[in-house]
C-alpha cells in the first residue's frame with residue numbers, strides 16, 4: 531500500500547526535483563499538490579507544478595491554488611535564483627492539466643481527512659498550512675507527519691542575514707505552524723549548506739537518464755551557470771533534502787527542539803532560534819542535524835533515471 535503524501539510548494543527548481551522524487555517513488559502516492567506564492571508568483575507556481583507532473587508522465591494528481599501573498603507582510607520572491615518563471619526560464623509549453631477550483635487550505639484539510647496518516651510536505655512559505663490550521667485546528671491529529679524545508683537554526687540566512695526564505699516570506703504563518711501542534715520535522719538551510727553536491731557529481735546525476743537529461747538538468751542550467759560564475763562549488767538542493775527524509779527516513783538524524791520564529795520588524799525578522807538552554811522549553815519540532823549524502827544521492831539518481839515526456 532503506497533504511503534499518501536500531500537505536497538505544498540512554491541515550485542521553483544529545487545521544489546521541482548523534490549516533487550519528481552516523490553512522483554517516481556513506487557512506495558509513495560502523491561494525493562494532492564497545493565500551490566503557494568514564494569519563489570515566484572502563484573500563477574507561475576501553478577503552471578510549474580503542472581509542467582513538473584507532465585515531465586514525469588504523472589497521473590492526474592489534483593493541483594490547487596493557494597495563497598498569492600503572505601498573511602501580513604508584502605510578498606517577496608526568489609526569481610533571481612529560480613528564473614522569472616521559476617523553472618529556470620527554459621520555456622516549456624504550457625501544460626493542459628486542469629487546476630482544481632477548491633482553495634488550497636480547504637483542500638489540505640479535506641485531503642488530510644480523506645487520507646488518514648498522510649505525510650504533509652511543505653516546501654515553501656507556510657501560508658497555506660497556517661490557513662488550513664485556522665480552518666481545522668485538529669489538522670495535526672489528522673496527519674501522520676509533517677516534513678518541511680525551512681528555517682536556519684544556526685542563523686545562516688539566505689533571504690535576510692539571519693532568516694531563511696520560506697520562513698522570512700511569511701513569519702506569522704510559520705510562527706502559527708510551530709505553535710499549533712504541527713510538530714514538523716525540519717530540514718533547515720544550515721544543514722542544506724553543510725551538505726552541498728559538487729557540480730561534477732550533479733552533472734553525472736542529471737546525465738544519467740531521460741528525466742535528468744531533458745528536465746532536471748535544463749531547469750537548473752541557469753542556477754548552475756550563475757553559481758559557477760561566482761565560484762560556487764555545487765548545488766544545495768534544500769527541498770529535495772526535505773523530501774528525501776519522507777522517502778527514506780534513515781537519511782537523516784533528527785533531534786527534538788523548541789523552535790521559535792521572530793515575527794518582529796527588526797533585522798532579525800524571520801529568524802528561527804532553537805532553545806539550547808540547560809532547561810529548554812518543551813520541543814515543538816524535530817530538526818534534522820545530519821544527512822546521509824550517499825542515500826540522498828541515490829534518490830536523486832533514481833529520479834534522474836526515470837522516463838520523461840520531453841525526451842528519451
Ligand code: RIB
Nearest residue numbers: 542545653654695696768
Ligand atoms: O531557502 C530555501 C527555500 O526557499 C526552498 O524551499 C526554495 O525552493 C525556496 O522556496
Ligand code: CA
Nearest residue numbers: 540545653654
Ligand atoms: Ca521551495
